[in-house]
Amino acid sequence: GAVVSQHPSRVICKSGTSVKIECRSLDFQATTMFWYRQFPKKSLMLMATSNEGSKATYEQGVEKDKFLINHASLTLSTLTVTSAHPEDSSFYICSARAHGAISYEQYFGPGTRLTVT
């Protein structure tokens, strides 16, 4: 149980285009989903927290108009990188937390490797 999927696992896009990454909780309802970004040889950095049915809360320094997050249902959150640039190339990881779960009970997706050319 408690499986989180991400789609796509890998995407290459051209500079200036937008790309959408999906995060799904497959066997539980996730009231909260988190989006992380991981730079090579660096830590996971929390980008934003999304709660189902409400606006995402972005961390300091993360452009909300650049990284659009939608959490429209209890099993799906999407991250759209708008007008992507090469510096947006990174590994994006989502995690999901079930309703009523304790803070640390986050289940992680496998990640999406974004390459902007």
Place this chain on the structure above:
Amino acid sequence: AQRVTQPEKLLSVFKGAPVELKCNYSYSGSPELFWYVQYSRQRLQLLLRHISRESIKGFTADLNKGETSFHLKKPFAQEEDSAMYYCALSGPGDKLIFGTGTRLQVFP
């Protein structure tokens, strides 16, 4: 500011040797600390948390508030322990703050 520091990027040991992965934190308050592990080609998963004081796969970690440390230890490393290990702190709003990770390589 809340911060987690893992000073070693890589730790290499031989099978059967003791292992200690270092983690230091900075947090004003009572922290909740965790170790996450990522095996090759697998997703990040929770290994253990300090409040449970449990031993998972032979690993233990003790919270030392005086030294602000939460080092991960195992007396006898196994090859299957080779993975990336991340120390994490639960901060305000239940957010997880991760260290930069330590890659553990266990040689046969």
